[in-house]
Amino acid sequence: MITFEGVTKRYGDDAKSFTALDGIDMTVSRGAITGIIGRSGAGKSTLIRLVNGLEKASSGRVVVDGTEVGQLNDAGLRGLRREVGMIFQHFNLLSSRTAFDNVALPLEIAGLDNVAIKQKVGPLLELVGLGDKSTRYPSELSGGQKQRVGIARALATSPKLLLSDEATSALDPETTQSILALLRQINAELGLTVLLITHEMEVVKTIASHVAVIDKGRIVEQGPTFDVFTAPKHETTRILLASTLGTTLPEWLHSRLKAEHSVGDRILVRLTFFGATAFQPLTARLVSEIGGDVNILAGAIEEIAGEPFGTLVVSYPAAPEVIERANRFYAATGLSNEVLGYVA
Incomplete structure (x- = not known):
């Protein structure tokens, strides 16, 4: 037109x-x-x-x-x-x-x-x-x-x-x-x-x-x-x-984020659900894959141009073996993920 x-x-x-x-x-x-x-x-x-x-x-x-x-x-x-x-x-x-x-x-x-x-x-x-x-x-x-x-x-x-x-x-x-x-x-x-x-x-x-x-x-x-x-x-x-989509961490948590991790730290990851992953119970499957020590810190459900879109911020131990299992899970399921940082 x-x-x-x-x-x-x-x-x-x-x-x-x-x-x-x-x-x-x-x-x-x-x-x-x-x-x-x-x-x-x-x-x-x-x-x-x-x-x-x-x-x-x-x-x-x-x-x-x-x-x-x-x-x-x-x-x-x-x-x-x-x-x-x-x-x-x-x-x-x-x-x-x-x-x-x-x-x-x-x-x-x-x-x-x-x-x-x-x-x-x-x-x-x-x-x-x-x-x-x-x-x-x-x-x-x-x-x-x-x-x-x-x-x-x-x-x-x-x-x-x-x-x-x-x-x-x-x-x-x-x-x-x-x-x-x-x-x-x-x-x-x-x-x-x-x-x-x-x-x-x-x-x-x-x-x-x-x-x-x-x-x-x-x-x-x-x-x-x-x-x-x-x-x-x-x-x-x-x-x-920035203020429209996804999840915003509370300032007390955001201020504690570190770029590198130490022994005993937890990793914070933003998971994004859309398309084929929008309606699958992937959070429960992630817990099953890496163990029960997974915290949900923030979340949001959106609709963009009529399509579902959701985000979750989760944390779990930053131990190498746990991160490796999680990454294998993300690769196998196509679940979009972004590492936000680490907290003690």
């Missing part, structure tokens, strides 16, 4: 220019939900604004469904924007218009008559769960309801692509989950391609099938969400995910 080919975006003149995007190469698959994550100022918003022509690339090509955005004139951009819906962090509703009239606005601009508008807006409000709120003004709606109106408005012109610019970051966690569920429903029922930018790792983990990580204007890592989240290769990705 979208292709970025060597896209660079600079602001300012040569003497005082700032490069917001630097050689972006990326594709967004048709019908997929793709997330772009990164720190504030990484270039996320600039990237998404190139898709509907709100910004123009300094060099490179942005191609949306076969159309090169940078080559469009004003009329061509208006046509593109009818096919690309957008939802915003702060909703951007007109306070003087009801929910119905906010959704109707792009249809009015497109020149539809009142009968056609009514036939379109009513079902859209029903789709987003606000069929009984059509006469309410934004001041009478909650944050989640306002965002639902914004989503209905973005769908009014029957777009093939939906852009989400930090659409859940102003919402509480429960409301965020309801909005994400709605976006999943829209993606499934309408076959709509969704490109979302966010700094919230939980959002991408919950909804996106594919993800790209942007840092200082460059895509540093991209791929299926499960692969990127469970085996991040770039340091920026690992930092962004």
Whole structure:
């Protein structure tokens, strides 16, 4: 649906220019939900604004469904924007218009008559769960309801692509989950391609099938969400995910970790369960293999892009024969493991 080919975006003149995007190469698959994550100022918003022509690339090509955005004139951009819906962090509703009239606005601009508008807006409000709120003004709606109106408005012109610019970051966690569920429903029922930018790792983990990580204007890592989240290769990705996935040791234990072991120490190992190992009783089998002196220190169960993912931190004696038996077990079962260190 979208292709970025060597896209660079600079602001300012040569003497005082700032490069917001630097050689972006990326594709967004048709019908997929793709997330772009990164720190504030990484270039996320600039990237998404190139898709509907709100910004123009300094060099490179942005191609949306076969159309090169940078080559469009004003009329061509208006046509593109009818096919690309957008939802915003702060909703951007007109306070003087009801929910119905906010959704109707792009249809009015497109020149539809009142009968056609009514036939379109009513079902859209029903789709987003606000069929009984059509006469309410934004001041009478909650944050989640306002965002639902914004989503209905973005769908009014029957777009093939939906852009989400930090659409859940102003919402509480429960409301965020309801909005994400709605976006999943829209993606499934309408076959709509969704490109979302966010700094919230939980959002991408919950909804996106594919993800790209942007840092200082460059895509540093991209791929299926499960692969990127469970085996991040770039340091920026690992930092962004540090507080989102896996297990965190308590500080009193973390501070005691040593890189080398002495006689009588215990080894701390993080076990990761996914794919073929997700549903097997491997912890019990590990205890059986190396003996009963195994402690479980921390654990977490996750779901990433609909797939199970779990981690356990265990400790057992750092005796060479015990470690050797454990390593044979890991090799035989394919259980992913990482040595965190040793404690007295």
